[in-house]
Amino acid sequence: METDKTDRVLATLSMLIFSAALGMVFFYAPQEATMGNIQRIFYFHLASAWVGFFGFFITFLASVTYLASRKRSWDILAHASTEVGLIFITMTVLSGSLWAKPVWGTYWTWEPRLTISAVQWFLYVAYVMLRNLTPNQEQEARFAAVYGVAAFATVPLSWFAIRWWRTIHPQILSGGSMALTPRMQQTLLASLIAFTFVYAALLYERVKLAHEQEKFIALQMEETR
């Protein structure tokens, strides 16, 4: 069986870029003044938050295209993007929590960024549960697509609502924002790119796997006729 070049390329690239970004995070970026080394988690946190949102966006696009075309490959893409995205949004919530403890003294607080990550996490999980609990495969694709569209549409509104809510009641906790020196900005950019590549690599693998599964099952069905 010929190995598809693309996934090897993606995997190698992601590993390289990720290692580079990792190096930058720990050795290139300066230590932050107020928070110390713990601040380095911020690069992972923001990068995974970006991918979490981006994955959601891909699911949204794939869902819309699926409803318009009813082509199974779009459904597969939407599903895969959610599965991979869920990993990243979980990392976002966890890294946010890990950061919150030393900086604010609590594992959780309803500050805007953490809150929007949590909301997205719940939307992702709801999507995945919907997929798993719809018995009919054709319905599953349709329902998931509709939910994917609705869910993504509410995310911007959630963001606005949460921000207003939290600016009207100013947080006693400060130190949530920080000034970024050029070195930090570069590290951040590297992290964003690295995580995006990892997402792409995982997504590609997942989509490929799903297509192989389809072919296998179709073959099986032919056999039993």
Add this chain to the structure above:
Amino acid sequence: MIEIQNLVKSFGYRKALAGVDLQVEAGELVWLVGPNGAGKTTLLRILATLSRPTSGKVRVAGFDPTRDGIQIRRQIGFLSHRTLLYDDLTAEQNLDFYARLYEVPNRQKRIAELLRQYNLTIRKDDWVRTFSRGMQQRLAIARALLPKPRLLLLDEPYNGLDPLAADTLDDEIAALIANGCTVLLTTHNLEGRNAMEKRTLILNQGHLIYDNTTTTNSPLAQLYRQVLKKSLTKDTDPL
């Protein structure tokens, strides 16, 4: 009335209909028979615009169900496995509701007429919840006939009907055919139904394997078994 070319319907990996070709003229009586899972209900649902074809061409009364669904629905009556009746409304309220949706002319008159025809007048103000299965079936048929449809699709209409009720249904169908209505029904019940000239289609695993006119019924039951056995042994000899 019905024109189908290479109709395919897939549910995920499974092909419920695997390329069906069919032409039905107005005024025909068609029996669609086949084992469970053959695709009979799927075919009916596609004609009723409840389900979209995966591929292929479908025309009902000249209209494309994916584009002009409303035009088609105006002209058809559909009887399903389930009654499609509202338990918590009275018989009359059920008929009134549907009569409104179908814009039935002379609504009150038509409802009274149907209630009488199906011996439901005395129970018209009772909740459908209190009806027996047979009565619900009768009301369901009355509902399907409200707009005087040009095409009647019946999914296993003899199910749960006692022999007399089944005979009444047959008379009803005969009268509708005489009036130019096209009737397409699915059934498992091949033994002992009275003879009516009809076109018989046998569907198996999503393929139409037999299409002809038959009259009496004992031969039909036999014929059915024959044809199915043949198709299962992948015998490609045409009958």
Add this chain to the structure above:
Amino acid sequence: MSYLRQIWAIVKKDITAELHTRETTSAMFVFAALSMLIFSFALDLQGRAAKAVAPGALWTTIVFAGTLGLNRAMAREQQTGSIEGLLLAPIDRTAIFFGKALGNLILMLAVEVILLPLGSALFNVAFLKPSVTFPIVLGTIGYATIGTLIAAIAINTRAREVMLPLLLIPLAIPLLIAAVQATGNLVQGATLHTVNGWIQLLIIYDLLSIAIALLTFQYVAEE
């Protein structure tokens, strides 16, 4: 038949059926009342603290009572397969949606008619001020709209009743935040002008839900 008449026929049918049995509304009423009582006991706050908590208690109750109503309404339709009866009729698919959503909205508003006075009494807040009822109604409209769409999906899954809140509540976050904030501020004496931002968010959410439902309901209903 005009579009609006179609919607109205469906609403009338649902209300008539509900008036016959009163199953759904009685369940919703009792649940809502109990919920408010429990909040009142469990939080056991007096005076200003009670006032601060009241809007949250009210909206939590509306959300869960609303979910109850949505579930039951859809379940009833599914039992007899009568949603197919609607799908077979020569009416627009979206008319079916609006008919159902409007019916659900009326049920929720009916419950709120009891809920608001009860809440006012228990927590000593002015829920019945006209300005306060405005965001409450807007919020209910949004919840009923998106809720009807999601209920149509949820009822076809394996975990039926559980699926609806799981799917619906994360979607309703912006609505809930805006509704609670607006209600809370108004109850504390603010004017409609000050909560303008929240009201706008509510209206945008309502319009967005209607748009999403209009575009996607046919995909939920049809195979």
